[in-house]
Amino acid sequence: MTNTFTNRVGRRATLACAVLAGTLALAQPLVGHSVAAGPDPVLVEGGRQQLERSFDVLCRPFASSVLRVVAEAEVGDARLSHAVVVGEEGLLLAKLSELGSDGFYVLAPDGTRREATILASDLGTDLALLSTDDAGLEPVAFSAEPVDWRVGQWIAAVGPGGDCIGLGAVSVGPRDLATENNGFLGVELDRTVPDRALIGRVLDDGAAISAGIQAGDVVLAIDGQPMRNSESVISQLRRTVPGQEVDFTIRRGEESFDRVVRVRGRRLDDYQNPFQVPHAADSVDVSARRDGFPSVVQNDANLLPSECLSLAIDSRGRVVGLHVARMDRPGSLTLPTDVVAQRLERLLERAERSVQAKSLPVGAGETRDV
Template sequence: MQRITRQLSLWLMVVLAAVTLQAQAAQPKDLPDFTELVKQAAPGVVNISTTREVQRRSMGPWSGQGQQEIPEIFRHFFGDQIPFGPPGGQGGGSEERHSLGSGFIISQDGYILTNAHVVDGADEIVVRLNDRRELKAELVGADKKTDVALLKVDANDLPTLNIGNSDRLEVGEWVAAIGSPFGFDHSVTAGIVSAIDRTLPTDAYVPFIQTDVAINPGNSGGPLFNLDGEVVGINSQIFTRSGGFMGLSFAIPISVAMDIADQLRESGHVSRGWLGVVIQPVSRDLAESFGLEDGPRGALIADVAEDAPASKAGLQAGDIIVAVDGQAVDESTTLPRLIGKVAPGEKVELELLRNGEQLTKTVTVGDWPEEQQASAGGAQGDDPQSRLGIAVSALNDDQLERLGIENGVRIVDIDPSGAAAAAGFKPGDVIVSLDQKAIESPQQLADVVGQVASDRVVPVRLVRDGRSLFVALRLGGNDKE
C-alpha cells in the first residue's frame, strides 16, 4: 500500500510540473509600458492650429463631395480644413480656413518641428503648449520635398524632447506617437516598426519609417518615439482608402528632419544636390537587355537635361548609375537621396555601366533650379511656374526628334503638394501644350502659366512613354489657395 501511495505521489508531482511548465510557456512576454515615456515626453509635444484667408470659390460639379469620396491613397493628415463664412461659396469675397496638427519642441528658446503641409499657406500659426499657453509662431522655413517645417515662438526655458538616432531603428521594435488626432490633445498610440527605408510615390528624398501606430488627422507633425523616449521620426502620412487610419502610417526619419531643420534655421531654405537627369528603375528584362549579368540594380538614365551638371560631365541616356562615391545604388530611388544630401558645388564620383562597360565620371553637383529662387518659408515669390510646382528643362532638336514632336519641355522634378502632382503629372513627362498654346521653352511655359486666371481648369497635352495624352490642370493663385 505504501508503495502505491509513493507511486501516486510521484505521478502527481510529474503532472503538476508539466502543467506548470505549460502555463509558463503559454504566458506572453511582458509588453512595454509607456507610462514613464509619456510623463517625460508629453510636455515637449505641442498642438498647432493655423488660419488662412482664401478667396471663395464658385460651386463646381464636385462641390460638397466628402473627403472619403476622393480617390486619393496616400494622404497628408493635418485635419480637415473648416471654412467659415456664408454658405454656398458662390460669388466673390473670402473665407477663413482652419487646420490642426502637431509638433514638438527641439530647443529651449522656442524652435519647433512639424510638417510643412501643416502650415502651408497659413496666415497665422498658433502653438498651444502642454501647460495650455497659446503662443503665436513664426514660420522660419519649410521644405516641401521632405515635408519638414521649422517654427519659432517667443519663449524661453521650454521643455524639449531628446533626439534619437533613426538610423538604428530595426523592424519589429516598439514605437509610440503623441499628437492631437481630431483635436484631442496629447493622445498616445503605440505599435511596431513595420518597415524602414520605404519610398512613397511622390517623395523621392525621404526614406520613410513605416509603422502600424494608429495615426489620424491632427497627428501630422507629431513625434514618433522609441522605447528610450527619444524622437526617431515625424509622423507625416498614412495609406488609406477611407480617409482614416488603416494600419499603415509613415514617419520622416529624425536624422533627415534635423538636417533640414539646421538648414532652415541657418538660411531659411534648403539646398540639395541636383544632377539634371530623368531616371527609371531597372527591371529584370531591362537588366538583361543592358547586359547586367548579376541582375537588376542601379538607376537607368532616361534623359539628361541640357546644360545640367550631368550633361556637362558627359552622362548620357542609357547610362546606368550603380554607385555614388562608393555607395551602391541598388534601387533607382536610392540615387535622389544620395545626390540630394550633397551640397551644391561639391564633386561626386559616379560609377556607370555604359554598353556593358564600367566607367567612372566626376560630376560637380548643381543646385535645384527652384531652390535657387526659394525664400524663407519655401515661397517662390511671383514665379508663375511655382503655381505648377515643377522644374522643367528644355529639349534639344535630337531629343525632340526621338520623341517625334516639334516642341515641348521635360519635367525633371515635381513638388508633391503642387498643382501638377494633383493633376497626375510625373517626372519625365513632356509638356507639349498648355491651354491650347504650344510650349517651346521653359520661359514660354512660365509666360503661359502666368496668363491663366486663378482656379481655372486648362487642358495640358503631355507625352509620356512615347504616347500623347491630355490632362486637366487646375491652377491655383500665387497665394497658394
C-alpha cells in the first residue's frame, strides 16, 4: 500500500502543472480572440444556442474525468456529489461536506459501481481526496498559474459523461470568503494591549466559554503557532472554518494549559452591525457548505448541490477550476485552478503521511498497524 501510494504522490508535480496534453489538443479556441479581452465573441456573434453547442463540444473530452458520488441509501435521490479524477490509480476530488457519514460509492463512466475511500480532506476548500479503481478513468490536471478572470466571461460545468450541465458568466472575480464566515470563537479581544492576546470578554453561548476559556485569559498559541497579540489571533482564526477543532494554549494567571475548541459559524445575533448579516437562503436548494472558502469566483451557473464538485472550463476548453458550491442566490462558486492545485498538493502530502503512520516498523521485515 505504501509503495503504491508513494508512486501516486510522485506524480503530483505532473498533476498540478497544466491541463492534460490531450485535452489541450482537443480544446481549440472557439474564436480567434483572447478570452481576457471584451465580451465572449461566441455569444455576440452566434447567440446563446451557438454558445451552448460550442461548450457541448468542449465538454466531451472530459467524459471519463467526472464521476457521480452516490449514497448507500436505497430510497430517494441518493446523489451526493460529483468527483473529478485528478491522478492515476483512481485519485479523485469530491465535495467533503456532501459525503455524509452513511457510506457512499462512485459510478464510473461505464455505469459500474466502484467502492471509494477517503484518503484525506481539506476543510478550508471543502475538498476530499478519494481513492477508487482507476480502470477507464482519465485524470485532469490543474494549473498552478492563476487564471486571468474577467467579469462577463463564460464558463461551463462539466458533469459525468462529459455532459455540459451548467453554463454561466462570471459575475464577481476571485474573492476571499474565509473572512466572511470563518470559525467564530465567541470572544472580544482587548486590542488596547499591544504585546499579548488578552481576552476582554467571552460570549455566554460561544465556543470559547464551552471550552472553559474566560475573560482575562491570554492566548499563547493556536495550533502550535505563537500568538503575539490580538491581530495574530484574528489572522489565525480566519484560516479556520465552522466545526473545525482548534488547539489553544492559554495562560491564566501563573498557569498555562491547553484547550481544544470546536469553533462555530456566526449566528445572526453575533452580528452587531445589521449590514453584516449575510443573505439568507429562501427556498433555493443550496449547498450545505457555501462559504468560508479562501478564494472563489462567483458565476450565474445554476447547479444543484449534488452537481458540485463539477469541472469548470472556459470558452477555449481550458480547465479553470472546480464548481464547489451552489449559493443561496442565483449562481455558483468556483475554486480557481491555482487554489485547487495548491490544496491538492496538501491533500496528497496528508494522505501519504497517514499511510506511513499506519505502518510502523517493529523489526526486520515486520510492520504493525496502529
